[in-house]
Amino acid sequence: MTFKRTTSLAAVALASVLALAACGSNSNGGSSSGSSAGASGATCAKGTLNASGSTAQANAMSQWIKDYQTQCSGATINYNPVGSGQGITDFTNGQTSFAGSDSPLNPAKGEVDAANKRCTNNSAVDLPMVPGPIAVVYNLSGVTSLTMNPSVLSQIFSGKITKWNDPAIAAINSGVSLPNATIVTVHRSDSSGTTDNFTKYLTAAGGSDWTYNHDKVWAAPGGQGAKGSDGVSAVVKSTPNTIAYVEQSFATLNNLSIAKIDNGAGAVELTPEAVSKAVAAATVVGTGDDLSLSLDYATKTPGAYPIVLVTYEITCLQGLSSDQAALVKGFLTYTSSDAGQGKLTALGYAPLPPEIQAKVQAAVAKIS
DSSP states (O other): OOOOOHHHHHHHHHHHHHHHHOOSTTTTSEEEEEEEOOOGGGGGEEEHHHHHHHSSTHHHHHHHHHHHHHHHHEEEEEEEEOOOOHHHHHHHHTSOSEEESOOOOGGGHHHHHHHHHHHTOOOEEEEEEEEEEEEEEEOOTOOOOOEEEEHHHHHHHSSSHHHHHHHHHTTTTTTTOOOBOOEEEEEESSSOOOHHHOOOOOOOOHHGGSSSOOOOOOOOSSEEESSHHHHHHHHHHHHHTTTEEEEEEHHHHHTOOEEEEEEEEEEEEOOOHHHHHTTTOOOEEEEEEOEEOOOTTTOOOOTOOEEEEEEEEEEEESSHHHHHHHHHHHHHHHHHHHHHHTTTTGGOOOOHHHHHHHHHHHHTOOOO
């Protein structure tokens, strides 16, 4: 089984989410009144809900917004895909009612304290919602199949390997005709959870070949920066000899070539099954209702695709105004439901493993 091509659906979906993305600035993140029971387990609340953050989940959010607003005609959901870092800032500044982030709140950077203050000194929570693989995409004329491993990727993105026909690349791509062309690496120029997760993979699996720490901001020298997953995808699509990392739904949307990844147990193609094997092995490291996860980026499990991220919805279980709490609860009840999670595979994501999904649903039920 492979991910379905969803170019037309994703294009419409992304256009929809961007059209809805005028993010408000009031302290409640929007307005609401009243609630009623809706279809597919969602609780419908009337009013406007503003959120922002991860571009990786933009296509999922677009579909979910369309679904929820169809069920709940009195609700308007605005999601602005500005990147994980800005999404957290918007939330902690009181401009939105939840943030989408491809990394949980970082206590070392003061994000936990700021989010708890936003929740009127209640604990903010990280709720995993959208598992998504990070695709290593490339634009290389005549090459339809390419394998990468963590050592080679680390050397490419740190500038140690600069030619496509380098012996290290050729050694893991027997029979592939690689050009004598300079490699152009592309990375996110904005603060990005996708960058954080990709560099977590390089840190965990690249060994001495990757000497930079993981972060939302790209740290290695050289390469070309582009804003957002859509920006990176556009550069790769239009520029020969490029290689980049991008959330898989954007690779599908732009018909980009995706490399297989070999972590030591053989080359693994990016498929839903391969992603599920990796995400199912994640452990919850948060406490209480905080469900931040630890992913094993250095896994050598046969058939597991190792470069994955999970986008979290960061919000308050208590501390939002009553109208916003009703909207957040209603919307996240839908996104974490079987119906909501069931939309993810066709969009280029993977659904939450059942045991994690159940914990998310239990936490969402406590929003008040």
